[in-house]
Amino acid sequence: MPVRTAPQARESFEQLARYEPPDAGLRTAIRLDANEASEGPMPAARSALARSLRLVNRYPLGDGDLIDRLAYRHGVAAEMVALGNGIDGIIGYLSDAYLDPGDEVVTGWPSFPTYVTEARKRGATVRLAPLRNGAVDTGEIAERIGPRTKLVWVCTPNNPTGGPLAREALGELLDATPANILVIIDEAYFEYGGGPQHIDAIREFVLGRPNVAAVRTFSKIYGLAALRVGYLVGPAPVAIAAGKARRYYDVTELGNIAALASLDEADELQQRRLANERARERLRTGLEGLGLGVLHSQANFMAVGVGDADAVAARLLAQRVATRSLSGVGAPELLRIAVGTPAEIDRLLALLPDALAPGGRGA
Numbered sequence: 001m002p003v004r005t006a007p008q009a010r011e012s013f014e015q016l017a018r019y020e021p022p023d024a025g026l027r028t029a030i031r032l033d034a035n036e037a038s039e040g041p042m043p044a045a046r047s048a049l050a051r052s053l054r055l056v057n058r059y060p061l062g063d064g065d066l067i068d069r070l071a072y073r074h075g076v077a078a079e080m081v082a083l084g085n086g087i088d089g090i091i092g093y094l095s096d097a098y099l100d101p102g103d104e105v106v107t108g109w110p111s112f113p114t115y116v117t118e119a120r121k122r123g124a125t126v127r128l129a130p131l132r133n134g135a136v137d138t139g140e141i142a143e144r145i146g147p148r149t150k151l152v153w154v155c156t157p158n159n160p161t162g163g164p165l166a167r168e169a170l171g172e173l174l175d176a177t178p179a180n181i182l183v184i185i186d187e188a189y190f191e192y193g194g195g196p197q198h199i200d201a202i203r204e205f206v207l208g209r210p211n212v213a214a215v216r217t218f219s220k221i222y223g224l225a226a227l228r229v230g231y232l233v234g235p236a237p238v239a240i241a242a243g244k245a246r247r248y249y250d251v252t253e254l255g256n257i258a259a260l261a262s263l264d265e266a267d268e269l270q271q272r273r274l275a276n277e278r279a280r281e282r283l284r285t286g287l288e289g290l291g292l293g294v295l296h297s298q299a300n301f302m303a304v305g306v307g308d309a310d311a312v313a314a315r316l317l318a319q320r321v322a323t324r325s326l327s328g329v330g331a332p333e334l335l336r337i338a339v340g341t342p343a344e345i346d347r348l349l350a351l352l353p354d355a356l357a358p359g360g361r362g363a
């Protein structure tokens, strides 16, 4: 007699949460919750997309063009570049390629949650290293690296706190990490940074090291989050492993075409970077004017201490302004706010006093 029992997903799936579709009603809200570019796609990407709609009956052909262009841009061989269904996809590829059950992954925390969920899917254990002033603390990371460590995720500037890593600290961590451990530097917000302290991990740390890769995305400053294009630059064996783990058509043709066109928009990129810097300063000044403590940010968002972030986010949302409480990543007092446009910032700042202390004003 066969045992009557239901199909069981892998044991490691028990601790995972199902993807919950977001509330589509957010489309009409002011969106400061997901660190997207408020400007939308770049002009060249918009026209390329409009011209290319007819192609969507065909499977993608454009991956090679985008890989070649990225390799040229970064001065590396094409075999050192891999594309993915966003950085999110690439995190999954590397987890597939490098993790066996029982292996260990190290990341700063709070940081990007996909590092954790993709490791757990494969039965790996994640060791969380506390941050220092909203940036990854390389000493805390190094302390958690052990004989079972396979992957180390280093996010700079760190999402959700915004702090950048110092060049010397990153160099020391990489020098001290055994060469059999893959360190991936997540530079999702690379294009928002500037100045002499700003790290270009591909140029400074990936080239010449056998165990260091960097990932970047078209989802943030390039304004293509819905098209899902990210890329890795790393040692050829790492990029090849990522290329084996991906699905054939993970990068859509519209994604390829829009990403390629966006790379021609150097002036627009620079304008967006400067606009973000100005707006971030406006947001920081406004928050500090309300007596709030703000973490230093080099990205297009910042984290601010508000007491009960879930409650404050809910009150702002009731006024159609979406922000992100960090309670889900272990920081229930922090609210993450994307920089947005000056008008969006002013609306947020006008609503905040009441969201912080409902009924408190004039009482």
Ligand SMILES: *Cc1c(COP(=O)(O)O)cnc(C)c1O
Residues within 6 Å of the ligand: 035, 085, 086, 087, 088, 089, 112, 155, 158, 159, 186, 188, 216, 217, 218, 219, 225, 228, 229, 230
């Ligand atoms: C937004 C973000 C990503 C995800 O990028 P996609 O390319 O859209 O998947 C990855 N890492 C960090 C740190 C991010 O903030």
